[in-house]
Amino acid sequence: MSDLTELEILSKFNQSIREARDACAWLAKNADPEWLAPRGVHYRRLKTALSELEGCARQMSQFRSDTRWLPLGILYGAKAARLAQKYFVQLNWKGFGELTKLFDMSERRADELANAKTGRLGVILPTRTDFLMLPDHRVPMPNRGTRH
Numbered sequence: 001m002s003d004l005t006e007l008e009i010l011s012k013f014n015q016s017i018r019e020a021r022d023a024c025a026w027l028a029k030n031a032d033p034e035w036l037a038p039r040g041v042h043y044r045r046l047k048t049a050l051s052e053l054e055g056c057a058r059q060m061s062q063f064r065s066d067t068r069w070l071p072l073g074i075l076y077g078a079k080a081a082r083l084a085q086k087y088f089v090q091l092n093w094k095g096f097g098e099l100t101k102l103f104d105m106s107e108r109r110a111d112e113l114a115n116a117k118t119g120r121l122g123v124i125l126p127t128r129t130d131f132l133m134l135p136d137h138r139v140p141m142p143n144r145g146t147r148h
Contacts, residue, residue: 001029006063010114013056014107020049021103028097043088050076050084060114068113072106 023046027039057073060066080102086096 004059004063006060009056009059009063010110013053014109015059016052016056017048017103017107019111020053021100023049023083023094024099024103028093028100030093030096039088042086046084047081050081053077064112068115072110072113075106 023042026042028041054073054077057069057076058115060068061073080099083095084099087093087099
């Protein structure tokens with residue numbers, strides 16, 4: 001078991017949100033055709049911050065026995081990462097400006113989850129499961145060989 005405290009996890013979560021927001025803001029500047037600069041470093045920082053955000057959300061869910069943190073982890077680990085990859089490949093720099101708004105909203109949501117009273121004692125289980133990520137049916141299954 002990790003020796004991290006709740007405060008350390010939350011501070012890393014907030015730091016990663018700021019790093020992701022800054023990287024998105026920097027990438028959004030590339031929408032200006034007169035201002036072009038190398039983008040790979042900031043895209044890599046964004047991807048690193050997204051994976052750290054997913055990990056922090058999972059750790060908070062485990063630490064507090066509160067599954068309300070899991071949708072935030074899924075949001076960063078799957079949805080925001082796919083969206084960032086799509087914007088980067090399509091050179092849609094304005095899309096990164098929209099992602100900065102997501103990080104602003106998520107920072108408020110995380111603050112609410114961290115500080116708001118739950119009105120419950122013990123484990124907080126999910127009331128719905130539609131946020132769970134199921135395997136993408138369009139991805140082909142790996143070939144495991146055939147027996148003849």
